[in-house]
Amino acid sequence: MIPPVLHVHHVTVTFNEVEALSDVSFDLAEGEFLAIVGPNGAGKSTLIKVALGLITPQRGHAALFGEDAGRHPERIGYVPQLKTFDRSFPATALELVVSGLRRVWPGRLRPHERDSALRTLEQVGATHLAKRTLSRLSGGELQRAFLARALVRRPSLVLLDEPATGVDFLAEHDLYDLLERYQTETGATVAMITHDLSAARYHATKVAVLNRQLHGFGPPDEVLCEACLKEAYGHLGHAHGVIVL
């Protein structure tokens, strides 16, 4: 039997006696596109970090490809929240992409690494950014560079933490387009944190509605329902429009 790509089993994570995740369980099969939605502070990033092996849960466990989380970094492409890293770091977009290939920071670039990185930058429509330093990239351009960095190693699982934050509508549309194209080509699995319920509805094959507990997991049509969202968010607010679309 093929194990699920991501297996989350009764995961509970506590920070300073406050539960960030409480007894969360689900399985994600190969080739799925998962959108993880929920209000701020719902534990979405914590869940991704458990999957990456960066956080060890107090109870339960997470497995990737049938093995403990963190065992196979080469099979994962991770796009972090762009707001967290230091833009003053002296590096070009090309070096950033090569770091995804080499899995350490590159000194001198080898010709085959340069070729691979340029090919991936081309796939995400960012060849022209290769020689630009990170400090000179806009939010959308940076997002493309980080996406190229994640895809350059041809991962089986792509994890994205709010990839559309701070980018305009067109860049966001391009991002989903690129991810879907990559999935079609490779059969990879995608798991993405998003606040955009419309994107979750139209691009995901599975949605996890999270607010410390898992309030729903399944196809968007089933999970993005009024009752489920009200339970997770406490109120519907702007989400209501998405449900009736």
Added chain:
Amino acid sequence: MIEGLAEILTFPFMQRAMIAGLLVALMAGLLGVFIVQRGLSFLGHGLAHAAFGGAALGLLIGVSQPLWVALVFTLAAALGIAFVHERTRLSGDTAVGIFTAVSVALGVLFIGLRRDYGVDVWSLLFGSILGIGAQELIIIASVTILTLLVLVPLWSRLAYATFDNELAQTDGVRVRLLEYVLFALAAVAIVASVSVIGVVLIAAYVVIPAATARLLSRSLFRMTALSIAIGLFSTVVGLFGSFLLDVPSGSTIILTQAALFLLAAVLAPR
């Protein structure tokens, strides 16, 4: 002119000073890149003061080489700073500030208890590169070899962790261990350098070449190479300048670095 400069290097004390200065420049230039890029410029300052506290303790208890006491003291301070930085929400510079203040307080206390404000304390604070002996040169050479042996193979991992701790961790880089290694190496290198350029100037030696290189570099690899080159160049210019002008060497080395920094700040593209 070249003959004149070559003649200066025939003096054994100048030969030792040049070798020691170049070794310190190599170590400080390499370490400084990570210290500056991690926003820990104050670390060199803090560890130099910890070295002062430790050396003052060495003088108080009367050991023949106070630098060994300084080494233990500074290593403890470096690991303490790394521990506080990692375990609390305080910024790195706040942790460094606390340890600096405590080290200076202890250093002054130890000197006060000794009741002897002799030349040892003066050379500790301001260095005596022209008076460096063969034994100190061996210590500095050993520490430089150690620094290179550890830092060169770890450069890519340290650079990755400096860029983004979390990304590096997801790729299996042991970022916590690396931070301790970096702090410990900085402590060792700074203690070894104290006898060369003194407590007051070593912090600048760690920060200025790397900061200058940062202004002129588009990649961390180039920044590293340039930081070392600027350190080496300013050591040579500073030492010759100090001999020709008959002024303290530590000052001329750092002032040369500062002049290069100013030039880079003016000329570097924004």
